[in-house]
Amino acid sequence: MRRLAAALLASVSLLSSAGCLLGPAYKRPAIDSPEAHRGQVAPATAASLADEPWWDFFGDDALKALVDEALRRNFDVRVAAARVEEFRARAGIARSELVPQVNYQGQVAHGRQSDFVSGKTDSPTGTVFQANLGLSWEIDLWGRIRRLSEAALAQYLSTEEARRGVLLSVVSQVAESYFRLRELDRRLEIARGTTEAFQGTFDLFNRQLGGGVASGLQVSRAEAALGTAAAAIPDLERQIVAEENLLSFLLGRNPGPILRGKALNEQPIPNDIPAGLPSSLLERRPDVRQAEQQLVAANANVGAAIASFFPVISLTAAFGGVSPEISTLFSSGKSWSIVGGLAGPLFEGGRLKNQLRVSRAIFDELAAQYEGTVRNAFGEVSTALVAHEKLAQVEEQQTRTVNAYREAVRLANIRYLAGLSSYVEVLDAQQQLFPAEIALAQTRSARLVNLVILYRALGGGWKLGDPVGSR
Numbered sequence: 001m002r003r004l005a006a007a008l009l010a011s012v013s014l015l016s017s018a019g020c021l022l023g024p025a026y027k028r029p030a031i032d033s034p035e036a037h038r039g040q041v042a043p044a045t046a047a048s049l050a051d052e053p054w055w056d057f058f059g060d061d062a063l064k065a066l067v068d069e070a071l072r073r074n075f076d077v078r079v080a081a082a083r084v085e086e087f088r089a090r091a092g093i094a095r096s097e098l099v100p101q102v103n104y105q106g107q108v109a110h111g112r113q114s115d116f117v118s119g120k121t122d123s124p125t126g127t128v129f130q131a132n133l134g135l136s137w138e139i140d141l142w143g144r145i146r147r148l149s150e151a152a153l154a155q156y157l158s159t160e161e162a163r164r165g166v167l168l169s170v171v172s173q174v175a176e177s178y179f180r181l182r183e184l185d186r187r188l189e190i191a192r193g194t195t196e197a198f199q200g201t202f203d204l205f206n207r208q209l210g211g212g213v214a215s216g217l218q219v220s221r222a223e224a225a226l227g228t229a230a231a232a233i234p235d236l237e238r239q240i241v242a243e244e245n246l247l248s249f250l251l252g253r254n255p256g257p258i259l260r261g262k263a264l265n266e267q268p269i270p271n272d273i274p275a276g277l278p279s280s281l282l283e284r285r286p287d288v289r290q291a292e293q294q295l296v297a298a299n300a301n302v303g304a305a306i307a308s309f310f311p312v313i314s315l316t317a318a319f320g321g322v323s324p325e326i327s328t329l330f331s332s333g334k335s336w337s338i339v340g341g342l343a344g345p346l347f348e349g350g351r352l353k354n355q356l357r358v359s360r361a362i363f364d365e366l367a368a369q370y371e372g373t374v375r376n377a378f379g380e381v382s383t384a385l386v387a388h389e390k391l392a393q394v395e396e397q398q399t400r401t402v403n404a405y406r407e408a409v410r411l412a413n414i415r416y417l418a419g420l421s422s423y424v425e426v427l428d429a430q431q432q433l434f435p436a437e438i439a440l441a442q443t444r445s446a447r448l449v450n451l452v453i454l455y456r457a458l459g460g461g462w463k464l465g466d467p468v469g470s471r
Helices: 002-017 061-073 075-096 144-210 216-250 278-284 286-307 351-417 421-459
Strands: 102-112 125-139 313-324 334-343
Touching: 061 075, 075 144, 125 144, 144 216, 144 286, 144 421, 216 421, 278 286, 278 351, 286 334, 286 351
Parallel strands: none
Antiparallel strands: 102 125, 125 313, 313 334
16 A cells, blocks of 8 residues: 555656646846946946945945944835745745645544444443544646746745845935935035124124214125025024934934034045946846846746646545554554545636736736836936936036135135225125035035935845845
């Protein structure tokens, strides 16, 4: 009996593994990738900014510490990690259907039969022990279970790519928020310095007005300039607290102050950005890889839907014993059985046909989404590359403007001290310098934020299996 069962199981296992796999084999949709990114200045090569890990990409130790903390404590990261574990387990459940399912059952009965049933008078009281082992197995002749297992594995890999996307998003969000915070710090510094200068001007005109030298118009203009600069200080302080609270949330902390590192103007920005080949985004960006794994799962589900048209071949086996003594449970009263089964659809009112249509429609939908994700990736890289170049030109001209206004303030002070002009000329120069310095700080921040956006658009850190633990 053992040899027969072993031979039967071996034969069925061989038959199952050699069975056909219904449905189309997955093939990545054809994407006509451009030869180079639009806006890419340097010739397209395989090297890319995205090859750098984030701890080499950022040049501020305080920012690196914040990113490291966020990757360990951020709520979205923790949710994504739990979701990966969920779908890893789901893939294991689907894979378990490929092997026989073995179960057991035990029972102890103690009692006495009715005299009417036994045909005897004074039937004895007794105990009966029963034990059974059962085996059930769906022979995957048409590949239905293998297709479902393939789909579950692809869904698991999709969540893993989603996790990588969350990690990259958290890195980007922390860096962008940090650079906005340093911009606000710089703007607050400018506002305080300008307020101090305007306070001196106002005090001067007020004294001159008392001495009959200055006019009320001059005092009013100086007071208005002072009020404009002073009003910016509490508003900037409000924005700084809001940005610190946002960063605290990204770090998984309660609201509180954020440690600063390098000043806004000290943050490094490379001139030339190696963007890599556009086709490499298909292998690098987590959102593109996630979309493809979802497409793989949908393709496998089409195969499973096709296999549902064919009969299910199953094998069940049972082995057990009944005895009044545990010691003789399997030495007497043994029973066994092996049953092969065949079940399939005959008439289901079009249910299977429509299930197949649903599976194919989902595949077509996800194929379109995949192509859209790829096109969007090309667009994001191009936009960030062009912004990198153009913002550098804007900053260059704004630096020139700020330097010119600073020189104008210096010359106006010299003229005033030499008695060649009134202090109104100094006030006018100061009023023009204040917004120019603010605009320059905003542009510098925009360049830094765009650099982070470009790093994310290129799929930065894509070679890292786990950016949290690989540092």
